Every structure is written in structure tokens, then in C-alpha cells.
Amino acid sequence: MAATTIRLEEEYGRGQPQLEKFRIDWSMVREEASAPPPGEVLFADKTAPVDQRPLRELSGGAEPFCFSRGTVDVSGLRDLLDGDENVWGDAYAAAENVRLDRPSHDSWGIRKLAFVFCDDFLHRVYRLPLWDRPEWRVHLDPIFAACGVPRDRVVRCLLASMPPRTVIPPHHDSGYWVPRTHRLHVAIKTWDDVVFKVGRTKKTLRRFRYAEGDVVELNNQAKHYVANLADHYRTHLIFDYVDDEAEPELLPPRMPCVTLRVGDELTQTRRSIGLASERGTGPLAPHFLIIGAQKAGTTSMYEYLSQHPLVARGVRRETHFLDWRWRDDLDGDGAAASRHWHEAFFDAAAHADHPSLVALDSTPSYLLQSNLAIPRLRRLRAAAPPMIVMVRDPAARAASHFAMITDPRATPAQRRSRGSAWLGKSMREVLQGELELLARHRVLRRAAGAAGAVSLAEPLALDRGAFRAFLPRIPNGHGAHSLLLRGCYAAQLLEWYDAFGRDPFLVVRCEDMAAPDGARTAVAAAMAHAGLRFHPIDDAAPKNARDYEDQDPALLADLRAFYAPLNAAFYDLVGWGPEQHW
Numbered sequence: 001m002a003a004t005t006i007r008l009e010e011e012y013g014r015g016q017p018q019l020e021k022f023r024i025d026w027s028m029v030r031e032e033a034s035a036p037p038p039g040e041v042l043f044a045d046k047t048a049p050v051d052q053r054p055l056r057e058l059s060g061g062a063e064p065f066c067f068s069r070g071t072v073d074v075s076g077l078r079d080l081l082d083g084d085e086n087v088w089g090d091a092y093a094a095a096e097n098v099r100l101d102r103p104s105h106d107s108w109g110i111r112k113l114a115f116v117f118c119d120d121f122l123h124r125v126y127r128l129p130l131w132d133r134p135e136w137r138v139h140l141d142p143i144f145a146a147c148g149v150p151r152d153r154v155v156r157c158l159l160a161s162m163p164p165r166t167v168i169p170p171h172h173d174s175g176y177w178v179p180r181t182h183r184l185h186v187a188i189k190t191w192d193d194v195v196f197k198v199g200r201t202k203k204t205l206r207r208f209r210y211a212e213g214d215v216v217e218l219n220n221q222a223k224h225y226v227a228n229l230a231d232h233y234r235t236h237l238i239f240d241y242v243d244d245e246a247e248p249e250l251l252p253p254r255m256p257c258v259t260l261r262v263g264d265e266l267t268q269t270r271r272s273i274g275l276a277s278e279r280g281t282g283p284l285a286p287h288f289l290i291i292g293a294q295k296a297g298t299t300s301m302y303e304y305l306s307q308h309p310l311v312a313r314g315v316r317r318e319t320h321f322l323d324w325r326w327r328d329d330l331d332g333d334g335a336a337a338s339r340h341w342h343e344a345f346f347d348a349a350a351h352a353d354h355p356s357l358v359a360l361d362s363t364p365s366y367l368l369q370s371n372l373a374i375p376r377l378r379r380l381r382a383a384a385p386p387m388i389v390m391v392r393d394p395a396a397r398a399a400s401h402f403a404m405i406t407d408p409r410a411t412p413a414q415r416r417s418r419g420s421a422w423l424g425k426s427m428r429e430v431l432q433g434e435l436e437l438l439a440r441h442r443v444l445r446r447a448a449g450a451a452g453a454v455s456l457a458e459p460l461a462l463d464r465g466a467f468r469a470f471l472p473r474i475p476n477g478h479g480a481h482s483l484l485l486r487g488c489y490a491a492q493l494l495e496w497y498d499a500f501g502r503d504p505f506l507v508v509r510c511e512d513m514a515a516p517d518g519a520r521t522a523v524a525a526a527m528a529h530a531g532l533r534f535h536p537i538d539d540a541a542p543k544n545a546r547d548y549e550d551q552d553p554a555l556l557a558d559l560r561a562f563y564a565p566l567n568a569a570f571y572d573l574v575g576w577g578p579e580q581h582w
């Protein structure tokens with residue numbers, strides 16, 4: 001095909017932002033273009049973006065990340081598109097199809113004609129009206145058949161038409177759907193001056209040649225780039241299909257398909273797609289909770305989970321709605337209280353428009369103050385939501401808690417929430433005062449015949465009945481209390497288990513999130529527990545970490561001796577082996 005006259009005055013993609021990634025390198029039209037070799041992308045080479053994986057993890061046939069799957073006759077489809085330019089417009093979509101937004105591509109002027117589309121997490125596969133229209137099926141079905149792709153395996157299918165002198169910057173596709181599908185391109189109309197590149201990294205992109213009718217499978221976990229330097233639109237049929245290695249619920253007949261009709265309206269976020277007819281039908285926020293423990297990684301877990309595209313942040317991380325922000329006037333009306341929680345602390349409008357979005361409340365005081373939180377949560381929810389319990393070596397937790405409360409850098413607002421009861425005291429003094437209080441109320445029982453001042457070093461047993469009776473005495477509204485008691489995890493967790501059973505709870509060790517790989521593993525488990533399909537987190541650095549002076553080693557040794565039998569009961573309760581012991 002004829003070469004385009006090089007227009008050096010056009011520095012950036014036409015109508016695109018003047019950013020480096022959209023800069024046009026006209027010399028690319030002179031680069032040699034290779035034909036993709038025959039082959040198929042292995043699922044093992046799509047488990048993660050290939051630039052984030054060591055080369056040794058990729059198969060020997062992973063490169064060049066695109067492969068020929070043969071050729072097909074596209075003349076009928078090309079003639080149909082040439083015969084009516086109106087098929088690309090919004091008016092055609094409104095009259096014959098359903099409007100679908102692809103924000104970035106739309107803003108770059110890339111035209112589309114959608115047949116099938118799924119949300120990023122494959123919660124649903126939407127089959128648009130054109131999918132079953134005979135005038136389109138007569139051209140699409142032979143292509144699927146020639147590629148050996150069952151029609152009911154297709155989860156995305158669209159015609160994409162790229163304007164002259166525009167750029168799709170180097171990128172890899174992301175989303176739960178990507179490693180579970182094959183991505184095929186079929187060139188319908190193309191030109192010598194279209195530059196298509198694929199590579200493991202941006203620096204190793206290599207140019208490949210597409211001729212009309214060529215079917216190419218792309219590993220869309222590799223970097224890929226397109227620049228249309230021709231004077232004409234470049235048009236591809238692009239479709240994705242699930243293979244046998246995908247989870248059974250993603251395969252026919254269990255694939256979650258929705259057949260759309262002309263006139264249906266979709267509501268979209270960057271990662272989710274819903275039906276406008278479902279507005280306001282989702283459950284009220286919060287949809288899952290982090291209930292504790294304080295200074296055990298709750299902020300980190302909240303921030304990690306909030307990186308999931310379907311998690312919508314609320315007004316604040318800790319709502320305290322089930323303890324000191326509870327509205328007594330709503331005591332007798334659980335439905336009204338639940339609506340207030342939803343509307344006052346979360347983005348109610350977003351949840352109404354997009355029922356697939358979820359939100360979480362991370363309030364560490366709930367774990368300890370179960371006497372308040374449990375009956376109120378029961379009033380608000382017919383079924384317990386998923387709950388995450390963060391725990392940490394209780395001696396280290398206590399040291400961190402004391403450092404936070406006594407931090408002289410606290411702002412006035414922080415001081416109000418943290419309390420001032422410990423100011424001017426040593427950590428040992430605070431612990432001793434609480435120890436005596438708990439012994440006086442028989443929460444901690446001394447051995448028979450024990451005399452003198454109670455000590456961390458002596459054998460003490462926790463009485464669960466006395467613990468439960470003591471909970472209403474705990475201050476509600478500031479954090480300068482329960483330095484010792486907050487580390488008695490078994491007693492706290494048993495209250496929640498008794499109320500809701502064990503299934504709603506996931507217990508996570510803070511220490512397991514100290515390194516990025518451990519954090520990602522723990523967050524993946526938390527996502528699964530919350531009913532979220534996996535999405536990788538980019539930022540796995542610890543959150544809300546603070547520097548503080550080390551406590552007296554002798555005091556920490558006394559604390560560990562005190563907690564040793566309580567920890568043993570906790571390990572038995574949650575079924576942890578020696579490798580998880582503190």
C-alpha cells in the first residue's frame with residue numbers, strides 16, 4: 001500500500017495531549033516489520049505483566065509475544081463497513097445497539113462498534129444487540145470458526161477504527177480478565193504506515209506486520225504500541241475468549257452473561273459495568289469491616305484494599321459508627337441506622353449508580369468493644385459482613401500504642417481522639433495501673449495464695465465472664481485505655497465468634513505484611529475473603545508507621561511472659577502452627 005507523505009510538523013498524535021507518550025516518531029515507518037511467527041500464547045506467560053516477571057519464569061516460546069493464528073477472508077466485513085460510515089456514530093449505537101464507553105480510546109477519537117464486552121473482573125459478560133444481528137453474524141461467525149473459537153467463549157468483541165496520525169502509547173492491559181483470556185486481532189483495513197510494536201518492555205518493542213485478513217494473537221500482558229501514520233483509518237476486529245484453563249464459573253454454561261436490548265443503558269466506572277435499571281439495588285455500605293486490633297496493621301490493610309478498583313473510599317477510614325458515633329435516636333430502627341451509616345460515611349451516590357462498588361469501615365476499637373459493636377451490627381445487618389481481624393505480637397502492639405498516645409507531636413484533634421490519661425507516665429506505670437484494675441475486677445485471676453501487688457511476671461488467668469462484665473467500663477471516645485487488654489486476642493475474638501460464627505472472620509498477622517511480597521499475599525487473601533476478585537496492589541509499603549524510642553527490654557520481656565499463655569489460647573482458637581507464633 002502507498003506510503004504516507006511524512007509530516008514532520010505533526011509532533012504529537014492528532015487531537016491527543018502534548019505528552020511524550022503521544023509524540024510521533026515519523027522514522028518508525030522506515031523500520032523493518034516482521035511477520036508474527038505461527039503459534040499461540042500460553043496462559044503461563046500471562047499470569048502477570050511480563051515486564052514484572054523474571055525471564056526465567058517465561059516459557060521458551062513466550063517471545064515475541066504475538067503469534068500468527070492464520071488468515072481469514074474479511075472482504076465482506078470490510079465492504080459492510082465501507083458501505084455505511086454511520087455505523088461508527090452514537091446515533092447508530094442508540095438506534096441499533098447499546099452505548100458503551102471506553103474513556104481513553106473515545107477521547108483519542110478511536111471509533112468502535114461493540115458486540116460483546118465484559119467488566120474488568122468478569123462479573124458479567126454483556127452481549128450487545130448487534131451480537132445476534134444476522135447482517136453481522138454472517139461475517140463474524142466464520143472468523144470465529146476459522147480461529148477455532150467457540151462463539152460462546154467470547155467475552156469481548158469489537159471493531160476498533162483508529163484515526164490517521166494518532167497514537168496508542170506503550171501499555172499492557174490490566175484486569176482480572178486479562179490472564180484468563182486469549183486476545184486476537186484481525187486486520188480488516190490497514191496500511192504500510194501503521195506501526196504496531198510488541199515487546200517485554202518499552203525499550204524492547206519490536207515492529208510487526210499485519211496484512212488485511214491476518215489473525216494475530218497478542219500477549220496483552222506484554223507492552224504494545226500502535227501509531228497510525230497513514231492518511232486513513234486503520235480498523236481491526238479485536239476479540240477475547242476464555243480458554244479451558246479459566247475458572248469453571250467463567251466458562252459456558254456458567255459464564256455470567258447478560259443479553260442487552262436496544263434501549264438498555266449501561267453505567268460504568270473505569271473497571272465496572274452495570275445496568276442503569278439496577279441503580280439503587282446494591283446493599284448498603286459498608287460491605288466489609290476491619291474490626292481491629294489497634295496498632296496491628298489496620299491502616300496498611302485498609303490502604304492496600306482501597307487500591308482495588310471496586311473499593312470506593314468513604315468519608316473517613318474509621319467511622320466509629322458502632323461505638324462512639326452511634327446515634328441513640330436510631331436505636332430502635334435498624335434500617336434507618338443502616339441507611340445513616342451508608343449515607344453519612346460513604347459515597348451513597350456512587351454506590352447507587354454502581355452497585356458493584358464496595359466500601360469498608362476500618363475501626364480497630366470494634367474488636368475490643370464488642371459489647372457495643374456486636375448488638376448494633378446485628379441490628380443493622382441480617383447477615384454478618386466479611387470481617388478482617390489484624391493481630392500483632394501483643395507486646396510490640398502495646399509499645400506502639402503507648403508511643404502513639406504519648407506522641408508530643410499530636411495535633412489538637414489527634415490529642416482529643418487519643419486522650420491524655422497516659423501523659424506524664426511511663427509505659428510500665430500505665431501497664432501496672434491497668435493490671436491492678438483488671439485484677440480488682442477479677443478479669444485477671446491470680447494463683448491461689450498470691451499476695452502483694454499484682455505483677456506481670458506472676459501466673460495470671462483471664463476470666464471470660466469477668467472480661468465480658470468489664471467491657472462496659474471501658475472508656476468510649478478516646479484511645480488512652482486498655483494498653484494491656486487489647487492484646488488479649490482470644491477473649492476479644494471469642495465474643496465475635498459466639499455472635500456470628502467463625503466464617504465471617506479472617507485473622508491476619510501484621511508481621512506477615514512487613515515485606516511487600518507478604519503484604520501482597522495477605523491482601524490477596526483479604527480480597528478473596530471480602531468477595532473481591534483479585535487485583536494486584538501497586539503500593540505495598542507500610543502505612544501509618546512511626547518512629548519511636550525502644551521500650552525497656554526488661555519490660556517487653558515481662559509483657560511477653562504475661563501474654564505467653566494468652567497467646568497459646570489464641571493460637572489454639574485460630575489454628576495457627578508454630579511458624580505463626582510470636
